[in-house]
Amino acid sequence: MPGRSDIEWACLPLEQLLVAPGEPERAHRRAADFDAVFFDADATELQVQRRIGPRPFPTIDLIRLPPTLLQDPAAVARMGLIAHRVVMAGALCPGSAADVLQRGVLAQWQQxxxxxxxxxxxxxxxxxxxxxxxxxxxxxxxxxxxxxxxxxxxxxxxxxxxxxxxxxxxxxxxxxxxxxxxxxxxxxxxxxxxxxxxxxxxxxxxxxxxxxxxxxxxxxxxxxxxxxxxxxxxxxxxxxxxxxxxxxxxxxxxxxxxxxxxxxxxxxxxxxxxxxxxxxxxxxxxxxxxxxxxxxxxxxxxxxxxxxxxxxxxxxxxxxxxxxxxxxxxxxxxxxxxxxxxxxxxxxxxxxxxxxxxxxxxxxxxxxxxxxxxxxxxxxxxxxxxxxxxxxx
Incomplete structure (x- = not known):
């Protein structure tokens, strides 16, 4: 599956996007990645793509997941470090599908x-x-x-x-x-x-x-x-x-x-x-x-x-x-x-x-x-x- 072009990066649908700093609780924030978890219609499984921007902009890891997971917070809550990233993230659009998913994962996180x-x-x-x-x-x-x-x-x-x-x-x-x-x-x-x-x-x-x-x-x-x-x-x-x-x-x-x-x-x-x-x-x-x-x-x-x-x-x-x-x-x-x-x-x-x-x-x-x-x-x-x-x- 090909990666996304610069134009496609700029056009990611915000209602399917979660973003989080990779390491907010630690020092070395200048060395940390900025994560974007995207429920992508083109993704059949976990896929990754990186965008390395000019300083002072952060490096962004685009983590692409199948969109069916938007409807399954229980499955996402069991997904190892993916679950960690989701609970640390925030939705860009309140009330969006990604926002509902993130709140659902948070509700099940420690069950x-x-x-x-x-x-x-x-x-x-x-x-x-x-x-x-x-x-x-x-x-x-x-x-x-x-x-x-x-x-x-x-x-x-x-x-x-x-x-x-x-x-x-x-x-x-x-x-x-x-x-x-x-x-x-x-x-x-x-x-x-x-x-x-x-x-x-x-x-x-x-x-x-x-x-x-x-x-x-x-x-x-x-x-x-x-x-x-x-x-x-x-x-x-x-x-x-x-x-x-x-x-x-x-x-x-x-x-x-x-x-x-x-x-x-x-x-x-x-x-x-x-x-x-x-x-x-x-x-x-x-x-x-x-x-x-x-x-x-x-x-x-x-x-x-x-x-x-x-x-x-x-x-x-x-x-x-x-x-x-x-x-x-x-x-x-x-x-x-x-x-x-x-x-x-x-x-x-x-x-x-x-x-x-x-x-x-x-x-x-x-x-x-x-x-x-x-x-x-x-x-x-x-x-x-x-x-x-x-x-x-």
């Missing part, structure tokens, strides 16, 4: 069914990302990055259970560490940076990240998409391939670092590097005419062998972003996993205190000979808009 579905979904993401650690044993920096995502999902569960929003947790997790740690009774803001290797210099990551972008863009032109590749993955591909995307991310990371949150900037830039790696891998699946849908974020096959076989020049700059000091080994990955597992019991106590009878899934690295080649819809993640298909709760 046991929707809240339990969201929290269970985030905890399932913890399980899925920990599984990937075992399949990345040949690349410790990648295994550690999967644990970045597992920690972010855990924080999302902890905060959502306590009725706190965290719309950017999957790309800026350290910004939420103190709030999540307070809920869990642990000093997470102090332990997380060392556990995930976030104490390096964000500035040192800029050059390899830009090199990675140049290589990915040159090697991966827009493909002829196989019919099985859904619109959500196609829109993510266009989102991350945009020329200004990485310079915009670097600018936001500089703001975070300048305002005292360098670990958040490191986390943020690693996520951008992973997205460029996935751009290359998804492009390869499209060129191959892959017969199954492929998630943009979650890998469908072992990552390092796939890159070495098809996009070997990307490996060096990617690993320079993930492990610039070249000190991430199996022991570092094990330390990050141990840090996550130590949060399991505090999370169980927190869930009980919040009145949520959710059994924590097992968190164990998967040790297969190879990763399953097919990503099921239930296992998809989508960055800051991440959610699996909601379990029945």
């Amino acid at each position: 046991p069914g929707p809240r339990g579905a969201r929290v269970a979904g985030f905890l399932e993401m913890v399980r899925l990302t920990v599984r990937e650690v075992g399949a990345a044993a040949d690349c410790p920096p990648l295994a550690r990055f999967f644990l970045h995502m597992a920690h972010a999902a855990l924080m999302a569960a902890a905060l959502d259970a306590a009725a706190q929003t965290c719309p950017n947790v999957f790309t800026r997790a350290p910004l939420y560490a103190q709030a999540a740690g307070e809920r869990l009774g642990v000093p997470l803001q102090h332990t997380l940076p060392a556990a995930l290797g976030l104490l390096g210099s964000p500035a040192a990551m800029e050059a390899p990240l830009l090199q990675l972008q140049r290589l990915a863009r040159r090697r991966c032109p827009p493909p002829a998409w196989p019919a099985a590749m859904r619109d959500g993955t196609r829109s993510e591909f266009a989102y991350w391939r945009a020329p200004a995307e990485i310079t915009s991310r670097i600018a936001a990371a500089r703001v975070m670092a300048a305002e005292g949150d360098a670990p958040a900037a490191v986390f943020y830039l690693r996520y951008a590097a992973w997205s460029l790696v996935r751009l290359a891998m998804v492009h390869r699946r499209a060129v191959e005419g892959h017969a199954h849908h492929v998630s943009f974020i979650r890998p469908e096959c072992a990552v390092l062998p796939d890159l070495l076989a098809h996009h070997a020049p990307l490996v060096e700059p990617w690993l320079a972003v993930f492990d610039g000091d070249n000190d991430c080994d199996a022991a570092a990955t094990e330390a990050a996993l141990s840090h996550l597992l130590a949060l399991r019991e505090p999370m169980a106590v927190h869930l009980a205190r919040c009145g949520l009878a959710i059994e924590l899934p097992e968190w164990r690295p998967w040790r297969p000979e190879r990763i399953s080649p097919i990503t099921t819809p239930e296992e998809e993640t989508h960055g800051d808009r991440a959610r699996p298909v909601e379990p029945a709760v």
Whole structure:
């Protein structure tokens, strides 16, 4: 599905639009995105498009959802971080369909069914990302990055259970560490940076990240998409391939670092590097005419062998972003996993205190000979808009 043109951006019907600053409760507002949630007749599923305007105008993320959801606040209230964005948003037209939808989601936001579905979904993401650690044993920096995502999902569960929003947790997790740690009774803001290797210099990551972008863009032109590749993955591909995307991310990371949150900037830039790696891998699946849908974020096959076989020049700059000091080994990955597992019991106590009878899934690295080649819809993640298909709760 093609993105919207400048004229179409200017003509979005306001009665179907919700808008919200991406991070109103935190510092770094100059680094935050401005979200627009649009119920779009052309959208068959969650799709994203970004508008990067000249300073001082903010970057706008247009999150496009099927218009049928306007009539279903109960479904939206269960939609992970989409629900977070909707409850933080405001309608531009009082009494409009979007306004009615937003008020309906607010009314159901903390009811046991929707809240339990969201929290269970985030905890399932913890399980899925920990599984990937075992399949990345040949690349410790990648295994550690999967644990970045597992920690972010855990924080999302902890905060959502306590009725706190965290719309950017999957790309800026350290910004939420103190709030999540307070809920869990642990000093997470102090332990997380060392556990995930976030104490390096964000500035040192800029050059390899830009090199990675140049290589990915040159090697991966827009493909002829196989019919099985859904619109959500196609829109993510266009989102991350945009020329200004990485310079915009670097600018936001500089703001975070300048305002005292360098670990958040490191986390943020690693996520951008992973997205460029996935751009290359998804492009390869499209060129191959892959017969199954492929998630943009979650890998469908072992990552390092796939890159070495098809996009070997990307490996060096990617690993320079993930492990610039070249000190991430199996022991570092094990330390990050141990840090996550130590949060399991505090999370169980927190869930009980919040009145949520959710059994924590097992968190164990998967040790297969190879990763399953097919990503099921239930296992998809989508960055800051991440959610699996909601379990029945």
